Amino acid sequence: MKVNQLLFLATAAAAVTSSCQKAPVSEQEITKAVTFSSTISNQVTTKAAGANWESNDAIGVFMKTGSGLSNVLASNKQYVTTKGDGNFNASSTTEEINYPADGSNVDFIAYYPYQTTITNNIYPVNVADQTQQNKIDLLYANNVTGANKNKPNAQLQFGHKLSKVELTVAAGTGVSSLSGLTVTYNGFNTTANFDLATGTLAAGANPAAIKAKTTAGTSSTLAEAILLPVANVAGAKVEFKIGNETYTWTLPSSTTYEAGKKYSYNITLQEQAGNNAAIVASGNITDWTDVPSGSYVIGKDEDNGGTTDPVEQTLYEEDFGTTPLSKDEKFKIADFKGWSNTTVTYSDQYAKADIRTTGTIVNNHVWLPTTGNSELAIEGINTEKSSKLKVSFDVAIGTSKDFDLQNLAIIFNGQTFNPESKMILSADANKFINVTVDLSTATTLSANSKLSFFSDIQTNKAGLRIDNIVLKGLK
Structure with a gap:
């Protein structure tokens, strides 16, 4: 899914007389102060600490012109939501940002959590201390351009710039209690520089043992790390320790942790690792783009070795990029450059499908129109030595025509699969539902597999929107 994003609405407030301390616009040219209110996109939690802002949460805001932060008009101004209700105001009169009186256009860059000192536009990231995760959950927005006193309404789209890993740890055979459990990520980098001008994170440094935040539950313990x-x-390696007993998990070599994504694992600790059930935790999508990542049974260390059995893995996923298109932008499959997964190739032999947003759907998605046959073909997926494949995706209809899901064809390496029959009614247009299609009977599995979503002009009278494609299998 998409990196879940906070939407901030910048609005003009009453005229003020205090200086905003920005150049080159003079004090006499300043007329309107900027305030911020917030909503949560798609009603999805986007804050590390929970679904809502906390009292006195603070963001840093830059107002500028030109590219990057080459011409800053207001630098690192602190805005605070005093009640935690998402309404942000300047923390003091000296922090207040004002629009230029001449109506000239300005752009905004913002980040969370606020830091008093920013040197050379670099935000220093440090994840060594996990005890207060809301203090290290870096959010960033740079999409607003061309705002001015006459059109102040603008939506800042914030996205997570770090990764989150959640382990649900249970006691297995030979483990009587999880009391006192500690979970440590060994050898992971702890620091990096984030460039506020470009929105890029430099290579990490200072590898160290990172102790996850643990919360004991009734039958399991949740270990969280950003x-x-x-x-x-x-x-x-991840080290689990209960008293004098140590359990070591060597992460699968194919594991990657991407910005804005949360990876969820089920971990069972026991004295001797057995065969794993390929079960991925289910539940609601929460505050990050959720990437359920498997279940593992970890045996007690005899020589600090530990063992890992293969389980269900994510073989491919695509969410069509974290930078939303404007409602007027539409790109044919061959022309779109914002793919989140660039290890494969994309095509549409009919040149009908495109990537777009719409007025009520702010996330990029693929559109399969009613005007002809169309497809999204994805080639180059490595499914070699895997089994029990399944593909899930979000789908919605686009017009006032009903549509039976079984008329959408999923083609995998030449074999056609169809979702179970389910009628999407016209009253539910533009409302995504999640669908899973079983591909376990696929006969060809290769390092260059092809997955296609095909729409036939004879059956597609509604237009189809597809998003958040995830292919999983045992490997």
């Missing part, structure tokens, strides 16, 4: 994104965790 980590720096990493392309390959090959050889990385």
Whole structure:
């Protein structure tokens, strides 16, 4: 799914006379103060600490012109939601941002959590201390351009820039209690520089043992960690310790942690690791883009080795990018450059499908129109040595025509699969539902597999929107 994002509405407030301390616009040219209110996109939690802002949460805001932060008019101004209700105001008169009186256009960049000192536009990230995760959950927005006193309404779209990992740890054979459990990520980088001008995170540094935040439940313990994104965790280990007993989990070599995504695992600790059930935790999508990542049974260390059995893995996923298109932008499959997964190739032999948003759906998605046959073809997915495949995706209809889901064809390496029959009524247009299609009978599994979503002009009278494609299998 999409990196879940907070939507902030910048609005003009009453005229003020205090200086905003910005150049080159003079004090006499300043007329209107900027305030911020907030909503949560798609009613999805986006804050590390929960579904809502907390009292006195603070963001840092830059008002500028030009590219990056080359011409800053208001630098690192602190805005606070005093009641935690999402309504942000300047923390003091000296922090207040004002629109230029001449009506000239300005842009905004914002981040959370606020830091008093920002040097050379660099936000220093440090995830070594996990005890207060809301203090290390970096959010960033830079999408608002061309705002001015005459059109102040603007939506700042905030996205997570770090990764989150959640482990639900249960006691298995030979483990009587999880009391006192500690969970440590060994060898992960703890610091990095985030460039507020470009929105990029530099390579991590200072590897160290990162102790996850643990919360004991009735039958399991939740271990949470916010980590720096990493392309390959090959050889990385997670250590579980109860008293004098140690259990070590070596992460699968294919594991990657991407910015804005939450990875969920079920972990069972026992004295001797047995065969794992390939079960992925189910539940509501919560505050990040959720990537359920499997179940593992971890045996007690005899020589600090630990063992890991293969389970269900995510083989491919696509959410069509974290930067939303405007409602007027539409890109054919061959022309779109904002794919979140760039390890595969995308095509539409009919040149009918496109990537777009719509007035009520702010996330990018693929549109399969009613005007002809269309497809989204994805080639280059590695399914070699895997089994029991299944593909899930979000789907919605776009017009006032009913549509039976079984008329959507899922083609995998030449085999056609169809969702179970389910009528989507016209009254539910533009409302996504999640669908899973069983591909376990696929006969061809290769390192260059092809997955297609095909729409036939004879049966597609409504227009189809598809988003958040995830292919999973045992491997």
